[in-house]
Amino acid sequence: MFEDCFLCSTERSVTEERIIESLIEHIDEIVVIFDENGIIRKMNSICDEILPFTRAEVTGKDIYQLMDSGEVSEPIIIKMLEARKKVYKNIIYPTGKMIAYTAIPLFDSDDNIKGGVLTGRDISRIAKLDRIKRYNENEAPDADEIQEAREYVSISREMKKVKKMILRAARSDSSIFITGETGVGKEVVARYIHNNSSRREKPFIAVNCGAIPAELIESELFGYEEGAFSGARKRGKEGIIELVDGGTLFLDEIGELPYEMQKKLLRVIQENEVTRVGGVKPKKIDVRYVSATNITSEELRNPKKFRQDLYFRLSVIPIGVPPLRSRKDDIVPMCNHFLEIFNEKYQRNIRITKKVGDILTENPWYGNVRELKNLVERLVVLSSNDLVGEDQLQILMDLDSGMHENIGATSICDVNLHDFEEVSRPSVVINGDMTLDEAVRHVEQKMIKEAVDKHGSIQKAARALGIDPSTIHRKIKSGQIEI
Template sequence: MEINDDFLESLPISSIITDSDGKILKVKNLSNNIINNNKNNKNNICNKNEVKRLYEDNGFKVNVQHYKIRCDNKFYHLYIIDNTKYKIDEMDIIFNCIDGIVMIVNRNRVIEKVNSAFYKLTGIHRKFFEGKSIDQLKKDEFMEESIILKVFQSKKPLSMNVKYKSGRIVTYTAIPIIAKNGVIQKVIATGRNITNLVQLQDRLAEVEKQKNKYIDRLKNLEKSLGENIVYSSDKMKQVIKMAIRAAKTDSPIFITGESGVGKEEIAKFIHENSERNNKNFITVNCAAIPSELFESELFGYEDGAFTGAKKGGRRGLFEDANGGTIFLDEIGEMSLSMQTKLLRVLQENEIKRLGGNKSIKISVRYICATNLSKKQLSNNLKFRQDLYYRLSVIPINIPPLRERREAIFPLVHVFLNRYNRKYNRKVKLDKKMMEFLHDYNWPGNIRELKNVVERIVILSENDSLSEKQFWYILQLGSKDISTKNNDTDDKIVVNGLMNLNKAHDIIDETMIQKALDKYSTVTGAAKAIGIDPSTIYRRLKKHK
């Protein structure tokens, strides 16, 4: 045997051959760093421990086998260096340091190796997976779907989420290693736990679903509310909730509240949300109809029923409202005799035209409204108690604007936008003006606020009001609105001279209108300014 390069190539792995004194003669797959370091080393390599130390000094961990060989009557030392075991150990360390799942599956669909992150991310110990068939694991329902089986079927890289029986979800990417003959040799899969992300996505999807549901509900509510009902206070929320519930029934509703709080708007809202919304909504202003005409207006009349009666007769408001809703506004102003007749209609669900004998069946929803107090309503000389109890199955009280000031800002914005569009203006109110509108007591409630905002939009010289102009416009036609004390007496300001009779007419018209705005009923307005109700009726007829 000759010690030459062919002999060295026939040796496995890395090898060193030295003479009997330890001097290196031949090397195979040996790092130049080790050779150079050995040349600088005064000590000769004399045993396998020194070879091992030489490798370790250069950062390698190896297993060294020593053989003594004889050739041409000379002795040599053969050192075979094997670092395969340590490479495997090193790979295991690296493999298990990866914080994502790494899974290796062989051609038989058996899991060869899974790193330690598998347990951490799935909650299932890897001993249940390593050495196990993917088919069996799927059969045992360890996971809902298997990405490995899908890769074996498609022979293509694939990404998907896998849910384990522990409830955790891992997103995997699996890549097949395919031999030249087209057979899958291995499948390498890497994955990360996305359980929290999926749960968050599910919650977000649910939130989005709820959001869309509430948006639809708000749109429907906005549609049903229209532009005339704006609310933000808890008190009004309760009113709207009650109105919505009441709308689903046919029970009579009795709405109370001060003048201008929006009783008619709530009545319309109830009708529009009821099953009768495709039928008529008939408003009857009980304070505006003279008592002698009330019966003919409500019940209609036959031909020749009275002097001046229309030929052929006329339908009454109850017939117009048949199938729909009749809104009896200011019902507290209805005479006691007319209340008695209305009670009979409620009991019998039928009417008779004035001058006629034929009974006409009707089906209407009753909504009544008044600004009378509970004390006034309980006065049997003012309002029949049996009628009141018939009509007030569902009582709804609308609080005055001063008790729900949080609605003032939204209302001002709504009215500003409405009248800016109507009059092609862009009027804005500054913070100080808005604060005053918020703090004012609004004895005329929403009606007064709406009128004031419309007045501001119409009369303002510029889109940005000066403070002086704001106060001037506010005081026009308002009861000392420049102060927060609504009990201040009215004062007449004379800015010039004019015909005294004409001045009397203007004062009469102004005072009557202000009284009607405040009290809403002819009777209440007449009492407040000390005149007979008939005088107001004549004045109203004259100005019409």
């Protein structure tokens, strides 16, 4: 759009010059006009707001001079003049601003280059949102879970009390500490709090403190500066706490946070500022902390395992989520809620009989809401009839323990687990379709998944299995296991 406006600008009348100045002043992007020698002729006022130097400091100087003095570090204008074509470049300044530049060459009628126009758009917020999105790809819930957070099922008296407390807590800015067994929906509660708070339009990031290796968690939470350690990215990296600024940080499995990191996190919470690894300048932050754990209050109050000063900082408002078996009135409504979600997802119309509802109500649900949700999805995906009865329910529930023979199976081979009594014995169906290696991987996957579900963290599961936590982390990262 600038080619016709700025070509041969030195020959334009005073009126035309004023039109150009007025035009660039009304553009909400950086605009820099320069001649064929790379001398900056005009800049609009937005440059003073975004760039680390002012118009007065650089107007009239050539780009080569500015490069030599260090005022400009990226030779985008020089590259454009040499290439005689559009050049694109994203530049991050020490202020943290990220600008997307486009350098456009201008030619006269004889195809001689007469200068050009540099435009720049501040994409700092877009880049930050993209980093939040990429970080959350493995942590954020799918659409089904988001819907659960909006419509948290609370029919029972127990959950009505919890929901009432949740809504009161959401209206405050206090730190919240959620406790409950694995699978009760602590993250759903955290999202429900965020979605009903004044921060609902800001980021929500969930961090599983037990899933990040101890040697990485500091740089993940706080970020790092360039050269902070071997392998660090050029220009450094924002940490999770910077990314969630203004929003809510959910620290799941907070009890698994390394003891030394607890001290550092406490300082961040107390001072409302974070310093990147390898950095010296702290950055002010505004973050609401919601934490969760499935460990007992006795363990949390053990000063050798968890810093008491951090615990009291995080637990201004404690919320205990009861297990599903103690709120039986919620089971059938929750089942119907999940049926609605998965029927829509898989284009089915699955329903359950009253007797099935009674069976579900009396089930102990040691895996809590997560176990119920998995079963309902299984019903929707595998049921041959729209109306699920007792027999079909029992078959589908038996799949959990691996005790139901698949069609065509000739036998079931249980794996002998001598020292692993806390996790149910997996079974492998021998039907000619699975090699020994595949069978071993199948058993390994099942054992690890069950151990994590039962113990609530990778560290505890690894201890129960007698393996190193890094083994589980590696298998999750490589896609061999889905937790």
